[in-house]
């Protein structure tokens with residue numbers, strides 16, 4: 001079953017493009033990544049899903065129900081962490097969280113204390129005494145306290161130190177194991193890579209592609225680094241399937257997609273100091289998609 005289904009969703013802010021014809025779906029039990037640079041349209045898509053804004057055209061369903069029509073009903077089963085969190089500054093953390101819990105039926109409020117312990121957050125502090133990262137933790141607990149069936153995270157890790165990010169990822173994985181579906185939006189690809197099974201890539205308001213992260217890395221591209229002495233004929237390696245070919249201080253770098261034997265043939269007879277064949281990072285694959293798109297768009 002698809003927990004989220006988005007069909008041709010478009011949002012214009014006046015004349016300004018927010019998103020255009022965005023379509024993808026998230027299956028029950030997935031941790032689904034939503035990646036793209038700042039301004040690409042991630043928050044706009046998420047706000048439309050939560051019926052916080054009305055789309056210009058297109059539609060979306062969550063749990064099989066129209067997001068706009070059944071907005072308030074659907075939101076009860078969603079835990080949402082917005083990219084920016086705002087609270088009443090004079091309140092204590094526990095007051096904010098108890099207040100949030102009061103909006104839901106049957107919340108086990110002991111969960112507030114246990115989540116705060118895991119996230120190392122002092123419930124007795126006042127909101128205005130908290131750092132940006134600690135405010136983010138309040139948002140995370142707020143999003144998880146009612147054990148939602150769907151967790152939507154919009155750039156959740158900003159302000160969290162690397163150790164806390166790790167704890168947060170473990171928390172999300174545990175919720176996912178218990179059955180929650182997760183939509184995880186980020187512009188940091190390495191974190192999407194750590195957590196998600198599939199990913200939708202968005203750029204300039206449109207979806208560039210939806211792909212399985214493993215396929216994206218394993219079956220598509222290999223990253224080559226060739227260290228050499230003296231002069232190397234760079235064009236010798238400019239065969240079909242090679243992209244991002246660059247030379248840097250007697251090192252040749254490129255991505256290769258295709259039959260690896262063709263590349264092995266090219267390597268024969270070359271005098272190399274070192275040869276490295278690696279899985280490219282998601283960042284490199286991502287840059288490659290973007291460059292390719294831009295090239296194709298040029299007349």
Ligand SMILES: Nc1ncnc2c1ncn2[C@@H]1O[C@H](COP(=O)(O)OP(=O)(O)OP(=O)(O)O)[C@@H](O)[C@H]1O
Nearest residue numbers: 013016017018036037038039040041042043044045
């Ligand atoms: N309230 C608004 N009024 C006008 N334009 C907006 C508004 N909100 C977003 N936009 C525009 O819509 C586009 C998509 O923005 P959006 O915030 O959805 O991107 P994003 O991928 O979430 O990026 P970020 O991480 O920077 O928030 C951008 O060009 C942005 O300037």
